[in-house]
Amino acid sequence: MPSYLAFFRGINVGGDNKLPMKELTAILESLGCTRVQTYIQSGNAAFDSKSRSRAKLASEITAAIEAEKGFAPLVVLLEQKQLETIVAANPFPEAEADHKTLHFFFLTAKAKQPDLTALEKLKAADESFLLKEEVLYLHAPSGIGRSKLVATVDRHLGVATTARNWRTVSKMLELCGD
CATH class of the missing domain: 3.30.70.1280 (SP0830-like domains)
Structure with a gap:
């Protein structure tokens, strides 16, 4: 099952x-x-x-x-x-030490024509992101509270998302294993 x-x-x-x-x-x-x-x-x-x-x-x-x-x-x-595959593909493993800086934006479908150039222009100097399949990985060392990228991610990807930080993603995998 x-x-x-x-x-x-x-x-x-x-x-x-x-x-x-x-x-x-x-x-x-x-x-x-x-x-x-x-x-x-x-x-x-x-x-x-x-x-x-x-x-x-x-x-x-x-x-x-x-x-x-x-x-x-x-x-x-x-x-x-x-989810195990998504976690294994995390392009920012160094961010796992601080769960508040690593975020996974789960897409409701694969982005057909994402405007990654616009996201690149919106990201803060210390932010890094990578879109892979149906997840956008975001490393935001200064947090996401004021991130211009986060505020417009759905619009620029052309698909709805929901985001979780590293702690939540890790905990969810633990729950599956229990």
Whole structure:
């Protein structure tokens, strides 16, 4: 049975789109997911599912949340092996020592015509990024709070994303292994 990781965008942020993790767990279990574990309130879940279609399962999860809570969050769903490959391909291994500086932007689909030149112009002097398949790796030693690149990444990639820092990505892989 495949192990999946779900990364939700825009839940429990600023008091909007409230979805307690206990309720998210119940929704996932109602869809037949097992061994459901969540990590922090920003919407991260690891679970097993008999589903063999990531796209179908992601749509079912979004629809179930909309039916239960009245909003339809973006969800990026990865298989455990995909996330392991993404982590192994990290082009900034030196940044792993400080989890707040390394970020993974998970794309909802492969960027067809990303404007990497625009992102390059927007990045701070100490920022580095690399787009590879369906993930944008960002090393931002000064943080991402004021990053102009981060504020426009979806527009310049032409696809929606949800981002997680190194600590969260590492913890999610641990949850899959538990």
